[in-house]
Amino acid sequence: MATKSKIVLERRKVVARILKDRGTALVVPGLGAPTWDTAAAGDHPLTFQMWGAMGGTAMIALGLALAQPKRRVLALPGDGDMLMGLGSLATIGTQGPSNLVVAVIDNERYGETGMQETHTALGVDLEGIARAAGFRQTATVYTEKDLEAAMPLFYEVKGPVFVNIKVTTNPVPNVLPPRDGAWLKHRFRQALLGDKAFE
Amino acid sequence: MKQKKAAPAWPKGIYEVLAAQNVRQVAYVPDAGHSQLIRMCQKSSSMATISLTTEEEGIPMLAGAWLGGDRGVLLMQSSGVGNCINLFSLVQECRFPLLMLVTMRGQWGEFNPWQVWMGVETRPVLERCGVVCYDVDEPDRVVETVAAASNLVFNSYRSVAVLIGQRVLGTKNFAK
Numbered sequence: 001m002a003t004k005s006k007i008v009l010e011r012r013k014v015v016a017r018i019l020k021d022r023g024t025a026l027v028v029p030g031l032g033a034p035t036w037d038t039a040a041a042g043d044h045p046l047t048f049q050m051w052g053a054m055g056g057t058a059m060i061a062l063g064l065a066l067a068q069p070k071r072r073v074l075a076l077p078g079d080g081d082m083l084m085g086l087g088s089l090a091t092i093g094t095q096g097p098s099n100l101v102v103a104v105i106d107n108e109r110y111g112e113t114g115m116q117e118t119h120t121a122l123g124v125d126l127e128g129i130a131r132a133a134g135f136r137q138t139a140t141v142y143t144e145k146d147l148e149a150a151m152p153l154f155y156e157v158k159g160p161v162f163v164n165i166k167v168t169t170n171p172v173p174n175v176l177p178p179r180d181g182a183w184l185k186h187r188f189r190q191a192l193l194g195d196k197a198f199e
Numbered sequence: 200m201k202q203k204k205a206a207p208a209w210p211k212g213i214y215e216v217l218a219a220q221n222v223r224q225v226a227y228v229p230d231a232g233h234s235q236l237i238r239m240c241q242k243s244s245s246m247a248t249i250s251l252t253t254e255e256e257g258i259p260m261l262a263g264a265w266l267g268g269d270r271g272v273l274l275m276q277s278s279g280v281g282n283c284i285n286l287f288s289l290v291q292e293c294r295f296p297l298l299m300l301v302t303m304r305g306q307w308g309e310f311n312p313w314q315v316w317m318g319v320e321t322r323p324v325l326e327r328c329g330v331v332c333y334d335v336d337e338p339d340r341v342v343e344t345v346a347a348a349s350n351l352v353f354n355s356y357r358s359v360a361v362l363i364g365q366r367v368l369g370t371k372n373f374a375k
Contacts, residue, residue: 028263048266053289056259063263063271066224066247087252095249181293185266193268 005142011105011167015076016041017147018103021155022074026064026192030057030077032112034105038076039177045191049177049184055084058102062092065100068192072099072155079106079120086129092160093134101154101161102130107169115169130162141165209367210235212342213300214243217272220349222298223247224264224271226257232302232368233274254279258286262295270353272298277305277321277362278314287328290358297358298349299330307365325360336364 015037027047029038035049061075082104108121127140189197225240226249241248257273264271305318335344348359
């Protein structure tokens with residue numbers, strides 16, 4: 001298990017910092033707080049925001065990464081979402097997509113249901129699980145310095161990459177993106193594929 | 200007595216339909232009924248094959264494939280349908296096309312009682328989740344059924360399951 005450090009990072013600042021350098025990357029935030037974090041950082045047609053599908057975020061990113069091998073694909077699940085889909089880490093490990101990054105925004109809580117502790121609050125080390133599943137590069141981030149040091153992992157280093165980012169439970173205002181799923185899908189596909197989206 | 204039979208022709212026919220439909224991501228949980236088809240897909244240069252830890256993973260994976268411009272298919276046994284239920288909400292809310300080829304257990308002369316419940320409930324569960332179901336119980340009809348299902352999925356953007364019955368597959372029997 002990972003050595004416990006004091007948690008100081010604020011989730012909104014973390015997600016804004018990561019997305020500042022997104023370039024042409026495709027971004028898949030998980031339901032709840034990570035989706036609100038990406039909305040707070042600025043809505044974007046190549047961010048597929050989710051209002052459900054808990055446990056499926058990393059797998060959406062895998063399908064996308066296999067379909068778009070020349071694009072960087074960044075999944076941003078929360079810790080509850082990632083814990084619900086732990087098997088997907090094994091599946092990603094066996095596929096080994098070099099363009100895929102799974103970065104967990106880990107506040108050690110189920111935020112939408114009343115801030116109950118998740119298993120990461122009780123010692124489960126997601127980075128260790130990802131490493132054992134075959135991710136090529138892994139890190140756990142506790143500080144701004146760690147985050148800056150990890151930036152090449154997000155957009156440069158050969159993946160699959162797994163980064164666990166420990167963030168505080170300090171409350172942040174809800175910033176809600178559009179929620180019609182079919183519309184979000186069409187918007188994403190049109191931005192990525194152009195007219196081919198509707199063939 | 201179990202007799203050794205020649206390999207059936209329909210798995211190759213399914214493979215040809217999938218190739219003609221430009222299916223590029225083949226997600227599966229290993230299954231005896233789909234073993235020939237899976238091997239053919241693994242040898243294909245145009246298809247990626249993705250072995251899953253649970254069928255549930257295949258639903259968001261194929262949604263991601265479609266977001267990225269790829270067509271996909273999910274191969275599974277009927278017992279895996281129950282694993283997918285919550286993630287069908289993603290498919291229906293976003294109207295992702297979804298093609299599932301399901302080999303049936305627990306219906307036609309099943310030997311293992313633990314398979315029966317999910318086998319009997321597979322079609323009602325899928326239909327309650329908004330998935331169109333095509334049953335096929337004759338080997339000669341498998342390929343045309345998969346072709347029709349593929350058209351409905353990729354041209355009409357719907358979720359469709361082809362339920363390949365035990366009359367096609369043969370009933371597994373541990374008592375030799």
